[in-house]
Amino acid sequence: xxxxxxxxxxxxxxxxxxxxxxxxxxxxxxxxxxxxxxxxxxxxxxxxxxxxxxxxxxxxxxxxxxxxxxxxxxxxxxxxxxxxxxxxxxxxxxxxxxxxxxxxxxxxxxxxxxxxxxxxxxxxxxxxxxxxxxxxxxxxxxxxxxxxxxxxxxxxxxxxxxxxxxxxxxxxxxxxxxxxxxxxxxxxxxxxxxxxxxxxxxxxxxxxxxxxxxxxxxxxxxxxxxxxxxxxxxxxxxxxxxxxxxxxxxxxxxxxxxxxxxxxxxxxxxxxxxxxxxxxxxxxxxxxxxxxxxxxxxxxxxxxxxxxxxxxxxxxxxxxxxxxxxxxxxxxxx
Amino acid sequence: xxxxxxxxxxxxxxxxxxxxxxxxxxxxxxxxxxxxxxxxxxxxxxxxxxxxxxxxxxxxxxxxxxxxxxxxxxxxxxxxxxxxxxxxxxxxxxxxxxxxxxxxxxxxxxxxxxxxxxxxxxxxxxxxxxxxxxxxxxxxxxxxxxxxxxxxxxxxxxxxxxxxxxxxxxxxxxxxxxxxxxxxxxxxxxxxxxxxxxxxxxxxxxxxxxxxxxxxxxxxxxxxxxxxxxxxxxxxxxxxxxxxxxxxxxxxxxxxxxxxxxxxxxxxxxxxxxxxxxxxxxxxxxx
Numbered sequence: 001x002x003x004x005x006x007x008x009x010x011x012x013x014x015x016x017x018x019x020x021x022x023x024x025x026x027x028x029x030x031x032x033x034x035x036x037x038x039x040x041x042x043x044x045x046x047x048x049x050x051x052x053x054x055x056x057x058x059x060x061x062x063x064x065x066x067x068x069x070x071x072x073x074x075x076x077x078x079x080x081x082x083x084x085x086x087x088x089x090x091x092x093x094x095x096x097x098x099x100x101x102x103x104x105x106x107x108x109x110x111x112x113x114x115x116x117x118x119x120x121x122x123x124x125x126x127x128x129x130x131x132x133x134x135x136x137x138x139x140x141x142x143x144x145x146x147x148x149x150x151x152x153x154x155x156x157x158x159x160x161x162x163x164x165x166x167x168x169x170x171x172x173x174x175x176x177x178x179x180x181x182x183x184x185x186x187x188x189x190x191x192x193x194x195x196x197x198x199x200x201x202x203x204x205x206x207x208x209x210x211x212x213x214x215x216x217x218x219x220x221x222x223x224x225x226x227x228x229x230x231x232x233x234x235x236x237x238x239x240x241x242x243x244x245x246x247x248x249x250x251x252x253x254x255x256x257x258x259x260x261x262x263x264x265x266x267x268x269x270x271x272x273x274x275x276x277x278x279x280x281x282x283x284x285x286x287x288x289x290x291x292x293x294x295x296x297x298x299x300x301x302x303x304x305x306x307x308x309x310x311x312x313x314x315x316x317x318x319x320x321x322x323x324x325x326x327x328x329x330x331x332x333x334x
Numbered sequence: 335x336x337x338x339x340x341x342x343x344x345x346x347x348x349x350x351x352x353x354x355x356x357x358x359x360x361x362x363x364x365x366x367x368x369x370x371x372x373x374x375x376x377x378x379x380x381x382x383x384x385x386x387x388x389x390x391x392x393x394x395x396x397x398x399x400x401x402x403x404x405x406x407x408x409x410x411x412x413x414x415x416x417x418x419x420x421x422x423x424x425x426x427x428x429x430x431x432x433x434x435x436x437x438x439x440x441x442x443x444x445x446x447x448x449x450x451x452x453x454x455x456x457x458x459x460x461x462x463x464x465x466x467x468x469x470x471x472x473x474x475x476x477x478x479x480x481x482x483x484x485x486x487x488x489x490x491x492x493x494x495x496x497x498x499x500x501x502x503x504x505x506x507x508x509x510x511x512x513x514x515x516x517x518x519x520x521x522x523x524x525x526x527x528x529x530x531x532x533x534x535x536x537x538x539x540x541x542x543x544x545x546x547x548x549x550x551x552x553x554x555x556x557x558x559x560x561x562x563x564x565x566x567x568x569x570x571x572x573x574x575x576x577x578x579x580x581x582x583x584x585x586x587x588x589x590x591x592x593x594x595x596x597x598x599x600x601x602x603x604x605x606x607x608x609x610x611x612x613x614x615x616x617x618x619x620x621x
Contacts, residue, residue: 068427115606118613122369122430126561130602137599253438260431289442296439303432304420
């Protein structure tokens with residue numbers, strides 16, 4: 001008696017199909033927020049979405065590209081300042097200046113990559129930080145941009161308040177949705193396969209013909225573009241920028257904690273990490289330094305005991321895959 | 335002309351202090367490839383430990399270095415043995431991320447305990463005494479820091495080159511698996527390396543606390559100076575690190591002379607220039 005088996009290779013599972021519909025639904029809900037939410041909620045949501053996109057960018061770079069940057073605040077700051085230069089000084093509509101913020105950050109990343117890429121691993125990390133410091137000091141010395149004390153985005157004040165708030169919110173939501181979508185589609189492409197291979201083993205990826213150096217450069221510039229968008233959107237929302245705030249290491253601290261706690265190198269991780277990050281912040285709002293103390297302790301505990309983060313642990317434990325990134329072999333007996 | 339000589343001398347002495355910051359970082363990287371992001375925050379911790387030790391015992395800050403160094407050795411040993419050691423292995427990213435979290439914990443714990451007020455360690459008139467060499471005057475305390483820094487660089491080099499602990503440290507650095515086959519307990523050797531790194535951090539922290547005021551959030555700046563000194567000097571060379579620190583100090587001194595606010599920037603730019611022109615550092619020992 002011969003058993004007849006049929007094979008199929010598939011990426012999607014019932015769970016992943018459900019997750020996609022949930023994603024579509026969330027995107028729709030997110031876009032409808034201005035219709036029903038008060039403006040205080042929208043301001044808060046803009047901040048959450050900015051941190052989430054920044055965390056996604058950092059995750060793409062560190063989790064997939066193996067590039068541990070602690071200097072992403074450079075690109076947040078450049079994106080923010082680009083918004084002020086284009087909107088406040090050159091008279092471009094602030095909403096249209098947002099993509100320019102991303103673009104300028106990407107250009108800055110591409111221009112400085114030859115320097116920071118001379119170092120690897122942990123030394124690369126600290127070098128990106130030095131570079132961010134150089135940018136901070138440089139911007140502090142431009143008196144046209146307010147020098148060390150920064151400046152306000154007064155052009156936004158001319159705009160009708162509901163229009164301004166709705167506009168900023170919708171731009172933030174669109175940036176988040178596009179970033180999520182782009183990362184998902186990208187990881188399924190040739191580029192993403194190469195990147196995942198680099199994540200798992202750089203040497204093996206190289207031997208299979210992946211141009212590791214070019215790939216890393218691309219992912220670095222891409223992450224800078226996303227971080228620049230974040231800077232532009234965030235500072236359009238808070239309406240005031242200064243070098244110490246825009247080039248603050250805490251941007252990276254937040255991104256690292258969100259990604260590491262949620263699960264580095266997973267797409268679902270940053271969502272979980274952001275929920276914990278903002279949940280704890282809400283719960284510990286009155287305790288200042290204690291919030292960062294506890295957040296840091298949680299992050300260190302996760303790194304020591306659950307190196308793949310919360311989502312990584314859940315995924316291994318129950319063999320779950322929410323997003324259709326992995327191919328599975330399905331064998332059916334007849 | 336005299337002014338230039340003066341700037342150079344002051345820069346070299348500042349470099350002596352940076353060398354104290356940097357040797358510990360160099361050891362941690364040399365032995366276990368650890369880039370300790372919390373290095374600067376532990377330096378600040380040492381300053382505060384000295385502050386509390388002096389307040390409780392009335393010791394002179396120079397003598398307080400001894401108990402603080404012992405405490406810092408213990409902290410470093412325990413941290414490597416029971417926290418960082420568990421994260422080592424697959425790749426170098428996990429230990430670095432752990433130290434990143436530890437830096438935030440430490441900074442905020444210090445803020446909670448000591449508040450954000452600026453503190454300093456007082457050593458009386460030695461802090462302002464100076465010697466005159468011709469028309470260049472040299473502070474007694476900065477000169478002492480420079481001499482201690484040269485002495486410690488020499489002592490640590492001897493430790494690595496001549497003692498059995500040094501041989502164990504180098505062997506673990508070159509090949510941990512083979513070293514453990516030879517009977518070296520790599521876990522403890524790594525822990526001792528971070529302990530040594532932290533004991534040196536204690537010396538740097540106390541001297542830094544005497545030289546300027548400190549607050550809980552100045553750690554990152556010290557980390558960057560230490561890191562720049564190590565990279566300028568070239569990885570794996572202690573005297574290279576010392577030379578890198580001196581070069582950084584001189585660069586900052588010259589920068590500050592040009593514009594009061596440009597000292598740090600000048601240091602960063604010299605670092606980036608070295609990286610572009612000689613990525614392996616100026617005095618790298620090829621290994």
